[in-house]
Amino acid sequence: MFTSLNTHSIFSKMRGTASLRELLAQAVKYRMSHLALTEVNGIWGFIRFVQFAREFNIQSIAGVNLITDYDDVILLVENQQGYENMCRIISDVHDSRDVHVADLLKSRHDGLFVLAHEKHVLKKLVKLIPDTHLFVELRPGVEERTAKGLAKQFQLEIVATGDVYFLSPEDQPAHKVLRTIEHNTTLTAIDSAEVKSEAHYFRSEKELAKLFPNSLDAINNAQYLAERCKTDWQFLNTIFPNMDLKNTREASRKLRKLVYAGAEKRYGRLKMGNPIENRDLRIVNSEHRITNNNSSASSAVKKRINQELAIITEKGFAPYFLVVWDIVKQTNATIGRGSGAASIVSYCLFITQVDPLKYNLQFERFIHPERVDMPDIDIDFPWDERDDIIDYVFQKYGLHRTAMVSNQVFLQPRSAVREVAKVYGLSNEEIKVVTKRIGWHSRRSDLLHWIESDERFKNLNIDTTLKEILQISEKVMGAFRVSSVHPGGVVIVPDEIRKYVPVLMA
Known part of the structure; x- marks a missing residue:
C-alpha cells in the first residue's frame, strides 16, 4: 500500500489547486488508508481536513511543507508534542523566512518525522535527529540514484512522495497561473523555479511505481511511516484562559458569587441562606425587581440561577463566563444578543440586557445538558471602543497568550x-x-x-x-489568496498560544 505524505490543497496559498474533498476522494479512489496534508508554511485547512477525512473513512495526518529562504522539508506529526512543536516552528517561519530549518528543529524536533531531499539540509539534520525520525524524501524532480546516494551517505531510509499540488497533469496550467498571480507578473515572465511541473499531480501507487521503478521499498515506507503518525484528532475539549484561578472549581465559586451579586442589582436582595444570607427583599420601583411581598418571584429567580449554574459548572464553562464578564465590564455600552439572552446568569453578569424570566426565555436554547460544543455569546461593542477593548485583552493576557483570529480570503x-x-x-x-x-x-x-x-x-x-x-x-x-485579521475575534489560551496554533504577525 501507499500513502501520500506530501500533499497540498487550495490552502497552500496560491499554489495548490485541489480542494480538500477532491484530495480525499482521490485517496479513496486509490484505496489509501491515510492521507497527510502538508500545506506550505501553514495548517490553515487542517481542522476541516480532519472533519472531511472522517466522512471518507481516511486517517488524517498533520504535517507541513516547511519552505524557508534556504531549505525545503516535510514535517509530519508523530504525537501531541510534535504537533505543538510544529506550530511553534511554523510561527517562527512566519516571523522570518531568513532561517535554516536545522536551527528551527534544534530544540523542537521531538514528536516530528522529517523528510528532506537536499544534501545540505540532511547533512545538518543528521546530527540532530535520530534515524528513526529522519528520512530521505524521493519526490518528483529527484532522481532515484541521487536519493539512494544520500540514503547511503547518511545511513537513512528513503520515503517516496508525490509532492502533490494538483489532481492531474491537466491542472498544472492553473497552478502556474496561481504562482504568476502571487508574484504579480505575467505568464511569459514568471520564474520557472517558482512553478511545479506536470509531474506533481496526485499519483496512485501504480503510477508512482512507474515513476520510481527501482524504489519500491521507498513507496512501501510511505505507508509504514503513515501508520506511525498521529491520527486520533479530537477538537471537543475547550481550552480556557487561566484567569489566575487555581482551578475550574474556584472559577465556579467566583462565578456563583458574581451572579448573586448581580442578581441583587437586577432583582433586589434575594431571601436565601446560600450563598447570600437571609435578608428582607427591598421594595424597588422597577418591574424587573422583586418586592418584599413577592417570595414566589424570589424563589423563581433563585431556582433559575441554581439550575443554570449547575449545568455551567458540570460542563466546566465557568471560566468562559468569567472571561466574557471581565471583557464586557470594560465598557457600559455593550449589547449581548442571540441565544445568550436566554440565560439569567448572563443577565446577572450584565453581559445581556434582557430578563429571561420576564420574557419566558428557555436556557436550553443557549446551553443544553446534552450539548457537547461551547455556548456562543454574541456581544456588540461600539465601533469607537473596539480597539480599546482589544488592547485591554492583549495587555491583560499578554502577547504570548493572545492573538486575533485570522480570516482567509479566497478567489x-x-x-x-x-x-x-x-x-x-x-x-x-x-x-x-x-x-x-x-x-x-x-x-x-x-x-x-x-x-x-x-x-x-x-x-x-x-x-x-x-x-x-x-x-x-x-x-x-476557491484558491486561498491572502490572510487578513478578523475585526473582533480574539483567541486567549492559558499558557503559550504558539503551541496550539501557528501565529502570523499582522
Whole structure:
C-alpha cells in the first residue's frame, strides 16, 4: 500500500489547486488508508481536513511543507508534542523566512518525522535527529540514484512522495497561473523555479511505481511511516484562559458569587441562606425587581440561577463566563444578543440586557445538558471602543497568550477573472469590460457557459484568449489568496498560544 505524505490543497496559498474533498476522494479512489496534508508554511485547512477525512473513512495526518529562504522539508506529526512543536516552528517561519530549518528543529524536533531531499539540509539534520525520525524524501524532480546516494551517505531510509499540488497533469496550467498571480507578473515572465511541473499531480501507487521503478521499498515506507503518525484528532475539549484561578472549581465559586451579586442589582436582595444570607427583599420601583411581598418571584429567580449554574459548572464553562464578564465590564455600552439572552446568569453578569424570566426565555436554547460544543455569546461593542477593548485583552493576557483570529480570503468569480486576465497581459480597460458585469457576490462556477449564454454579456467579444482565461478562472476559484485579521475575534489560551496554533504577525 501507499500513502501520500506530501500533499497540498487550495490552502497552500496560491499554489495548490485541489480542494480538500477532491484530495480525499482521490485517496479513496486509490484505496489509501491515510492521507497527510502538508500545506506550505501553514495548517490553515487542517481542522476541516480532519472533519472531511472522517466522512471518507481516511486517517488524517498533520504535517507541513516547511519552505524557508534556504531549505525545503516535510514535517509530519508523530504525537501531541510534535504537533505543538510544529506550530511553534511554523510561527517562527512566519516571523522570518531568513532561517535554516536545522536551527528551527534544534530544540523542537521531538514528536516530528522529517523528510528532506537536499544534501545540505540532511547533512545538518543528521546530527540532530535520530534515524528513526529522519528520512530521505524521493519526490518528483529527484532522481532515484541521487536519493539512494544520500540514503547511503547518511545511513537513512528513503520515503517516496508525490509532492502533490494538483489532481492531474491537466491542472498544472492553473497552478502556474496561481504562482504568476502571487508574484504579480505575467505568464511569459514568471520564474520557472517558482512553478511545479506536470509531474506533481496526485499519483496512485501504480503510477508512482512507474515513476520510481527501482524504489519500491521507498513507496512501501510511505505507508509504514503513515501508520506511525498521529491520527486520533479530537477538537471537543475547550481550552480556557487561566484567569489566575487555581482551578475550574474556584472559577465556579467566583462565578456563583458574581451572579448573586448581580442578581441583587437586577432583582433586589434575594431571601436565601446560600450563598447570600437571609435578608428582607427591598421594595424597588422597577418591574424587573422583586418586592418584599413577592417570595414566589424570589424563589423563581433563585431556582433559575441554581439550575443554570449547575449545568455551567458540570460542563466546566465557568471560566468562559468569567472571561466574557471581565471583557464586557470594560465598557457600559455593550449589547449581548442571540441565544445568550436566554440565560439569567448572563443577565446577572450584565453581559445581556434582557430578563429571561420576564420574557419566558428557555436556557436550553443557549446551553443544553446534552450539548457537547461551547455556548456562543454574541456581544456588540461600539465601533469607537473596539480597539480599546482589544488592547485591554492583549495587555491583560499578554502577547504570548493572545492573538486575533485570522480570516482567509479566497478567489471568487470576479476576482479570479480579474487576476487571471492580468497575468495573460490584458489591460485594465479590457478586464473591466468583463468584470463590471459580474456581481461582487456572484458565486457562479460555470463562468464560460454563463458568460456565453447570459444576456448581460451578449455584446462581449469572446475570443480564444478570453475563453482560456474563463476556463482557467473556473479552476482557480476557491484558491486561498491572502490572510487578513478578523475585526473582533480574539483567541486567549492559558499558557503559550504558539503551541496550539501557528501565529502570523499582522
